[in-house]
Amino acid sequence: MGNEIEELHKIKRAFKPSLSVPIYTTIIAIAPFLHLLLDIADRNYERILMLTLLSTFLTVYTTFxxxxxxxxxxxxxxEIKDYKENPNAYNW
Known part of the structure; x- marks a missing residue:
């Protein structure tokens, strides 16, 4: 039992992705889009092309x-499912 838990922790460290990168990327990448919306609402069209291009690129990047x-x-x-089905046959 202890060995199984230890092996599951190894699998978790090796394969489980971190959620912090997508969240931080989303928070950072949404800023130009919000600036674009604010500029449109304020009828300030000086930076609209730059913000549109930047928002488009960052939206694609965030989606990726x-x-x-x-x-x-x-x-x-x-990987977790494969390990739990047959721990002895699991191949690292």
């Missing part, structure tokens, strides 16, 4: 980060 997190989490769950 979240998609990567999703696939890493699927891989982590698959």
């Amino acid at each position: 980060i979240w998609t990567s997190y999703y696939y890493k989490m699927i891989n982590y769950k698959r």
Whole structure:
């Protein structure tokens, strides 16, 4: 039992993705979009092209980060499932 818990912790350290990177990326990447909305609301169109391009790029980047997190989490769950099915046959 103790060895199984130890092995699960090893799998967790090796495969479980961190949620902090997608969250921090989202918080940072949303700033230009919010500035774009504020500039449109204030009818200040001086920076609209730059903010639109930056918002578009960062939205694509944030989508990539979240998609990567999703696939890493699927891989982590698959590894846990494989280990729990047959711990003796689990191949590192």
